[in-house]
Amino acid sequence: MNPFMAFVALLVLAYMGGLLSDTRIGRNLGLASGVEYVMLGVIVGPHALGFFQFETVLVFEPLLLLAVGWLAAVLGLQYGRYGGERVPLVLLLWGIAIALACGAGVFCAVYRLARLFHWADQRACVLLGLGAAAVCSGSAHQAVRWATGGQSEERSVSRVLGCLGSADDLPPMVLVACLGFWAPRAPEAFDGGTLFPLMGVGLGLVLGATVAALLGGRLERSEFWPVLLGAVFLMVGLALRLGVPLLAPAFVLGLVVSILSPHRQVIRELVIETERPLLVPSLLLAGVLVDIPKSRGEWILVGAAVGVRVVVQFLAGFLLAAVMRPLRGQGRHLGQAMLATGGGSLVIALAVYFGQPGHVGRTVLFVAVVATLLGELWGGRALRRISAREQAGPVSEGREVVS
Amino acid sequence: MSGAAVPWWRRLVQFASLLLVTAVLLGVGRIGSSSSTEAGVAIALGLLLLAGVLCSEVLDIIKLPHLTGYLVAGVVAGPQVLHLISHETVGHLSEVNTFALSLIALAGGLELKLSTIKEVLKSLGYATLVHTVMGLTLMTAGFVALRPWIPFAAELPLMGALGGGLLWAVLAISRSPSATLGILSQTKPDGPLTRYALAFVMSSDIVVVLIMAAAVVIARPLLEPGSGISMDALGTLGHELYGSVSVGTTLGLCLILYLKLFGQHLITLLVILGFGFAAGVGYLHLEPLLTFIVAGFVVQNLSHQGQQLLSAIERTSAVVFVVFFATAGAHLDLQLLGRLWPAAVSLAVLRAVITIVGQTIACRMAGDPPVLRRWAWSPLISQAGLTLGLSVVIQRNFPSLGVAFGSLVVATVALNEVVGPVLFKLGLERTNETGRGSGAAH
Numbered sequence: 001m002n003p004f005m006a007f008v009a010l011l012v013l014a015y016m017g018g019l020l021s022d023t024r025i026g027r028n029l030g031l032a033s034g035v036e037y038v039m040l041g042v043i044v045g046p047h048a049l050g051f052f053q054f055e056t057v058l059v060f061e062p063l064l065l066l067a068v069g070w071l072a073a074v075l076g077l078q079y080g081r082y083g084g085e086r087v088p089l090v091l092l093l094w095g096i097a098i099a100l101a102c103g104a105g106v107f108c109a110v111y112r113l114a115r116l117f118h119w120a121d122q123r124a125c126v127l128l129g130l131g132a133a134a135v136c137s138g139s140a141h142q143a144v145r146w147a148t149g150g151q152s153e154e155r156s157v158s159r160v161l162g163c164l165g166s167a168d169d170l171p172p173m174v175l176v177a178c179l180g181f182w183a184p185r186a187p188e189a190f191d192g193g194t195l196f197p198l199m200g201v202g203l204g205l206v207l208g209a210t211v212a213a214l215l216g217g218r219l220e221r222s223e224f225w226p227v228l229l230g231a232v233f234l235m236v237g238l239a240l241r242l243g244v245p246l247l248a249p250a251f252v253l254g255l256v257v258s259i260l261s262p263h264r265q266v267i268r269e270l271v272i273e274t275e276r277p278l279l280v281p282s283l284l285l286a287g288v289l290v291d292i293p294k295s296r297g298e299w300i301l302v303g304a305a306v307g308v309r310v311v312v313q314f315l316a317g318f319l320l321a322a323v324m325r326p327l328r329g330q331g332r333h334l335g336q337a338m339l340a341t342g343g344g345s346l347v348i349a350l351a352v353y354f355g356q357p358g359h360v361g362r363t364v365l366f367v368a369v370v371a372t373l374l375g376e377l378w379g380g381r382a383l384r385r386i387s388a389r390e391q392a393g394p395v396s397e398g399r400e401v402v403s
Numbered sequence: 404m405s406g407a408a409v410p411w412w413r414r415l416v417q418f419a420s421l422l423l424v425t426a427v428l429l430g431v432g433r434i435g436s437s438s439s440t441e442a443g444v445a446i447a448l449g450l451l452l453l454a455g456v457l458c459s460e461v462l463d464i465i466k467l468p469h470l471t472g473y474l475v476a477g478v479v480a481g482p483q484v485l486h487l488i489s490h491e492t493v494g495h496l497s498e499v500n501t502f503a504l505s506l507i508a509l510a511g512g513l514e515l516k517l518s519t520i521k522e523v524l525k526s527l528g529y530a531t532l533v534h535t536v537m538g539l540t541l542m543t544a545g546f547v548a549l550r551p552w553i554p555f556a557a558e559l560p561l562m563g564a565l566g567g568g569l570l571w572a573v574l575a576i577s578r579s580p581s582a583t584l585g586i587l588s589q590t591k592p593d594g595p596l597t598r599y600a601l602a603f604v605m606s607s608d609i610v611v612v613l614i615m616a617a618a619v620v621i622a623r624p625l626l627e628p629g630s631g632i633s634m635d636a637l638g639t640l641g642h643e644l645y646g647s648v649s650v651g652t653t654l655g656l657c658l659i660l661y662l663k664l665f666g667q668h669l670i671t672l673l674v675i676l677g678f679g680f681a682a683g684v685g686y687l688h689l690e691p692l693l694t695f696i697v698a699g700f701v702v703q704n705l706s707h708q709g710q711q712l713l714s715a716i717e718r719t720s721a722v723v724f725v726v727f728f729a730t731a732g733a734h735l736d737l738q739l740l741g742r743l744w745p746a747a748v749s750l751a752v753l754r755a756v757i758t759i760v761g762q763t764i765a766c767r768m769a770g771d772p773p774v775l776r777r778w779a780w781s782p783l784i785s786q787a788g789l790t791l792g793l794s795v796v797i798q799r800n801f802p803s804l805g806v807a808f809g810s811l812v813v814a815t816v817a818l819n820e821v822v823g824p825v826l827f828k829l830g831l832e833r834t835n836e837t838g839r840g841s842g843a844a845h
Contacts, residue, residue, distance in 0.1 A: 012675060062441040069445075206427065210420045214457070216413055223460075226452040226725045234424070234449025238431050240442035277671045 034283050034343050035372045041287015052288040064285060065354060067278045069236035069250040071347045073228075074271050075169050076254020081268065087163040094320065095167025098338070102312040103137035103171050109304045117297040124360055126182045128301070131352040131364035134175035136309040136371050139165045139379075140342035157330060157386050160320075161337050169251075172348055177201060177248035183356060200239045204249035207231045208256025215261055224270070228257070247351045279343045286350050290369055291362045298363060305367045306374055313338040333382050340379030341372050414464060421457040424450070428487050443492040448499065450480050450487060451729035452722065459725075466832075470585045470728050470824040477732020484737070493733045496726075501691070502677035503727035504788055506716055507581045508692045509676070511605050512655075512699020513713040514584070519598045520606075526769040527602055530779075531610055533765040534576050538757055539614075542572035545753045553746045555807035559626075566625030567804060570797050573618045574790050574812060575754045577611045578604045579823065580692070582785035585724045586827045587840075588717065594836035595775055600782035600827070605696060608789060609644075612690060615793055616640030619800050626801055643690050650684065651694040655701025662708035669715035692789060731787060731820065740814045747814035754819070758783050774834050781830030785823025786816045 044051040057064075080087045087095070111129035119125060139161075180200065211231045215224060235253050239246035258264045293299050317335025321327045327334065349368030353361035428450060451473075458479075459472025480487045520527065546568030550556045556567055583604045587597065616637055623630055654676075661672070676695075684691045703709035716723075740747065762780035771779065794812040798804065831837045 012679075062444050065441055066445055066448075203427065203431075206423070210423060213416045214420055216416065223456055223721070225719075225722050226456045229722060230449045230452025230454075230456070232449070233445050234428075234453060237442050237444070237446030237449055238427070240445060241431055273670075277668070 034279055034346075035369070035376050037280055037283035038287040038290070038346065038369055038372070041284040042290050043287075044284075045288035045290065047290075047292060052285075054289065057285050057288045060285060061354060064282060064350065065240065065246065066233060066236055067282050068347050068351050068354075069239075069246050070229075070232050071275065071278060071282070071343070072173075072247045072250035072351075073232045073235075073254035074275055075173075075344060075347075076251040076256075077258045077264070077268050077271055078166065079169055079251075079255050079258065080166060081258075082159070082162040082166040084265070087167050091160065091163040092167040095164040096170055098164065098312070098316040099137040099139075099168035099171035101316065102309055103133035103175055105308040105312045106136040106305050107133040107175075109308045110301055113297075113301055113304050117300070119297060119301070120359060123182055123184065127179060127356055127360045128363055130175050130179050130182070131349075131356065131360060132301075132305040132367045134172040134179075134352065135345045135349045135364060135368035136305055136341075137175065138168045138172045138341060138344055138348075139313070139338045140340050140344060140375075157327060157334070158383070158390060160324070160327065161334070161383070161386070164338065165340075169344060172344070173248045173251045176245050176348060176351065179352065179355065180244045183243075183245075196242075196244070199242060200244035200246070200249040201252050203238055204235060204252030205256055207235055208253040209260060211253070211257050212260035215257075215263060215267075224267070228267070228271070245351065245355050247348060275343075279347075282350060283343065283346055286346050286353075286365065286369075289350075289353060289362075290365060293363070293366060298366075301363065302367050302370055306371050309371060310339060310374070330386075333386055336382035337379050337386055339375040340383055341375040345372055414461070417457050417460045421454060421461065424453055424457070425485070425487070429485070440492075440495060443489060444495050447480075447488040447492045447496060447733075448726070451477060451496075451733065452725050454480055455725040455729040456721075466828075468586055468824040468828040469589045470582060470724065471821065473725050473728035474732035474735075474821060477729035478735050478737070479732075480729075481733030481735070483735065488733050493730070496730045496733070498678070499726055500730050500788075501681050501685075502674075503723045503730075504581065505677045505681040505691060505695050506673060506719060506723050507584055507727065508695035509673075509699045510584055510713060510716045510720070511580045511601075512651075512696040512701075513703045513709050513716070514587075514601050515605050515696070515700050515703060516709075517704045520602050523595075523599050523602045526599060526766065526771050526775065526779075527606060529769040530603055530762060530765040531607065533761045533768070534607075534758070534783075535610065535614065537761045537764070538576040539569065539572045541757045542575045542754065543568035545757075546571045546750070549746065549749055549753075552749065553811065554743065555805050555811070562625045562628070566622035567808070569618050569622050569625070570801070570804075571750070573611065573615050574793055574797075575750075575757070576607070576614070577786060577790045577793055578607050578783055579785035579787040579789060579820070580604055580608060580696075581724075581727060581787050582820070582824050583782050583827065585728065586782075586824050586831070588720050588724060590828060590831050590837045591840040592831045592836035593839040594834060595772060596778055596781070596830060596834045597836050597840070599775055599779055604782055608692060608696065611789070611793070612644065612693060613640070615796065619797070622801070626803060643688065644693070646687060647684075647689045647691075647693040648697050650687070650689060651697025652701050654680065654694065654698040655705070658698060658702050658712065659706040659708055662702070662706070662711055666708075666711065669712065670719060673715060673719060692792075727788075735817050736810075736813060739810050740817055743811055743814045746811060747818060750811070751815050751818040751822075754815075755784055755822075778830040778834050782827045784819055784826050786819040790816050 041052070043049060046053050080092055107129040110132045111125050114120065114125040114128055115122070120128070177198070177200070180196075180198075208231075211227055214227050231253060232250055235250050236246050239249050257267065261267060293302060314332070314335030317333070317338060318331035320334055321329065321331035345368045349365045352364045355361070356364070428446070454476040455473040457472075458476040459469035462472040462475065463469070479485055482488060482490045482493065543565065546553070546556070547561070547564045550559070550564050556564055559567060583600055587601070616639070620637060681691050681695075684694050699709075699712075702712055759780045762783060763776060766776040766779055791812065794809055798806075798809050801808075828837075
């Protein structure tokens with residue numbers, strides 16, 4: 001398929017995805033993570049039907065990078081919010097702690113195994129560990145909303161899960177930013193010292209503050225879209241030019257706007273509409289890029305990353321159930337439900353894929369796909385079960401947990 | 404966003420932000436290692452959007468239209484001044500420009516209501532007649548008279564100069580739908596001037612395309628002695644027009660059906676139309692501007708869904724206009740303008756005079772109200788993409804005119820592109836039509 005036809009097909013797909021996801025049928029047929037689009041990408045990609053080739057997808061790299069940057073900014077804008085309300089501090093800290101624990105566990109496992117198998121040099125092993133940790137450490141608050149049909153505000157357990165999912169986006173972004181410290185730099189690149197990768201985050205801060213200041217006391221639609229779009233595009237371009245990971249700066253930009261702008265709620269409502277239409281074609285292209293590991297060692301690495309994630313999320317579920325009285329006895333369900341991941345992880349994987357081309361990018365993308373698939377099959381079911389139980393029974397007293 | 408309503412500190416913040424963004428870009432440009440296309444395109448788009456809005460806000464202080472701000476941002480950031488955007492990157496942005504132009508044309512068609520056309524039909528008829536006859540005659544004569552100062556025309560024999568003058572005159576009677584809609588989008592006006600401007604500028608697009616084909620037929624034996632009058636150009640024109648109207652009508656009907664049955668996700672639909680459908684129209688060698696104007700016209704006048712689609716386009720208009728005009732600004736070749744300025748200024752002034760006089764005569768003949776007699780010329784000065792597109796057609800048909808012809812067109816359009824929107828905004832303000840439109844409250 002030539003790039004133009006592919007582009008039109010992607011646009012139509014994005015449209016169909018957006019149209020379907022709004023309907024009840026779409027919700028019943030579709031999956032919370034959108035992993036079905038990744039699978040579709042695998043099917044139409046070079047490994048199966050061959051409609052899309054790697055080269056075709058690489059033509060879209062600039063568009064994909066812009067989409068990934070925009071989605072990261074949208075994540076930043078939504079960070080620490082669930083169902084239109086601020087995530088309580090205690091849940092915010094829990095979410096960050098669980099994600100950090102998960103990330104640390106995955107990093108250690110992947111790094112050790114990669115070194116053990118002499119998979120690559122030390123630097124590549126660190127990059128692989130960080131990338132795998134970044135895609136494995138988060139869970140998806142969108143999955144909770146999807147499973148509960150947006151009714152979770154009144155339901156305690158699903159709301160806790162939604163809040164945790166919203167809080168745990170920060171550690172993956174930190175891990176992605178850390179990639180910049182270890183990533184090989186071009187010989188002609190500017191030597192800005194060891195803290196050079198933080199320059200991207202600094203730019204995110206500056207541009208985020210600029211956007212908030214420009215939007216000022218009143219929000220004019222005629223200014224809003226050019227200013228926010230312009231700032232995010234500029235951020236992506238600058239990150240690429242400096243050779244630093246682009247996700248973290250874009251996330252910081254969104255986060256700063258969310259903190260500083262008095263119009264944060266309106267802005268979130270406006271940008272959330274763009275999420276699905278952008279995510280669907282990005283996921284499809286991610287599916288085309290998926291390269292199934294050929295060696296047993298790579299399979300073991302992927303299995304280890306996902307396995308550690310499962311163990312840590314279950315442990316976290318039991319810990320939460322032990323600490324929070326209203327969640328008692330629900331540890332197993334919580335652990336299962338927190339396995340749900342989604343678009344966020346796949347977007348991170350795409351950014352790593354383009355930022356670290358080769359073995360590292362390919363393996364991280366595959367880890368993300370497996371983690372998402374597992375989360376969908378296992379976590380998604382648990383979420384639906386929790387939601388069904390909450391809707392059937394009286395509202396539990398657990399609302400106090402988050403109030 | 405009137406200048407008076409914005410507090411001084413906000414202007415200060417905007418100005419400081421503009422300086423900050425420029426400083427950041429200059430700094431990163433110095434230390435950044437990658438010169439990849441992706442980085443260049445992302446930076447260019449981001450910068451043009453951000454700097455375009457900021458410049459328009461800063462220039463709003465002196466009541467200049469936003470379009471001028473977008474153009475200035477493009478010129479300053481472009482390869483001619485600060486070189487924050489390279490020549491190569493500007494070329495890569497042309498696809499985004501096609502997208503923007505498609506949406507502008509669709510919006511133009513949607514703004515054309517049959518009731519409005521009926522209201523100004525008499526004025527429209529006289530104006531079309533006068534501008535065509537007088538514009539073509541006087542502009543051709545002026546071109547021949549100014550021949551010694553026009554680089555490529557100086558060596559042409561009289562008949563050749565007449566041929567070149569005729570082609571130049573056709574370009575001179577073309578207007579700018581994008582600039583007209585851009586100003587209307589900013590000022591949200593309503594009144595006789597607004598309705599007349601919309602009807603005339605949109606319909607003149609069709610007239611100019613027709614006249615261009617005839618002019619190519621007539622100019623050929625004048626410019627290329629020995630060759631006869633060929634009807635091939637008319638055949639090509641017939642195909643182009645018939646195809647564009649047919650495809651536009653079909654698209655319009657499909658849009659009506661879609662709006663009635665679904666009516667959702669219009670932004671994604673517009674992106675599909677702007678990129679996918681526009682490329683398809685180009686592949687068929689049809690006139691994209693005409694196709695989208697017809698589609699918009701069909702939706703507006705054969706259904707009740709016109710306003711719904713127009714609102715969706717208006718939601719994207721902020722981004723579309725900034726990208727379109729800022730990119731146009733980045734395209735401007737200031738060095739070329741510096742070289743050709745005597746000829747460009749002379750021809751631009753001559754065109755403006757002929758337009759103003761012609762419009763005044765047309766208004767008197769049609770018995771238009773005083774407000775139109777005085778200001779109806781103001782939307783007719785702007786020129787942009789359509790004129791440049793027509794000049795490409797001329798250069799393709801007459802390679803003997805050389806690159807200099809194209810360069811002079813670019814230089815003249817640049818002047819009209821800068822001055823035209825200012826004059827139209829002034830006209831709308833003087834006739835008190837600004838802020839009277841239905842969208843003004845938003």
